[in-house]
Amino acid sequence: MTVRVTGRSFSAHPARLAGAFLAIAALSVIVWYLASPLFVRTYVNEALPSPTLTPDTAEAAQTASTSVAPRVLRSGELGYVDGIHNGTGPVRIVDIGGSRYVRFEDVMLTNAPDVHVYLSRETGGKWDAATSLYLGTLKATNGSFNYELPADIDVASYRSVVVWCRAFRVLITWADLREGAAFA
DSSP states (O other), X not given: OOOXXXXXXXXXXXXXXXXXXXXXXXXHHHHHHHHXXXXXXXXXXXXXXXXXXOHHHHHHHHHOSSOOOOEEEEEEEOOBOSSSSBEESEEEEEEETTXXXXXXXXXXXXXXXXXXXXXXXXXXTOOOTTTSEEEEEOOOSEEEEEEEOOTTSOGGGXXXXXXXXXXXXXXXXXXXXXXXXXXX
16 A cells, blocks of 8 residues: 655745744744843942042041941842742942942842843832933842942932833832941
8 A cells, every 4th residue: 555645745845944944043032032031140249339539538538537438328128029030139228438329239130131220219119210210231130239329319219229121021129228227
C-alpha cells in the first residue's frame, strides 16, 4: 500500500518558511525584552557624597571641632507589591553639608524595562506625575546609590519614594518616608 500526500508540504514554500522564521525571531526579541529584566541584576555601590566646602565653610571646618556628618531627614523601607514587583532595603533622604540626597542603601529591587524613581507627595506607592519630583532612571537593582535633590524643594512635603516601570505602567516598589532615623 502506498500513501500519497496531496498538496504541498510546508517546507516546499520557501516564503512561508522564511515568514515563520521571521515571526519566531521577532517574537523571541519581544519576549526577551519583556522578560529578561526579571532575571538580569545590575549592581552599583556609590559612596555617600562628601560635603563640598566653599572657602568660607572650609575655614569654619578647620576651626570647628566636629566633622560634617550625614543627617537623616526622612527614611523608609522598600515595600512588597507582589511576587514579581518588590524591593527590600532602606531609602533615606540625607543632608550632607547642606546638599540633600535620596539614598538607596544596600537595596535589592525587581528589575523591569524603563524603570524610574520619583519623590511622591502621596503614600502607599501612589504618585502623580504633576505633583511628584522625577529623580531619574533607576541606577541599579542591587547596591547603594544616590540621587541629588534640588536645593529649592521642601523635603517635608514629599511622603514617599516610588520606583515605577513606565513601559508597563506598574509599580515596582516604594518606601513611605517618616521623620529621620539614625544612620546604620
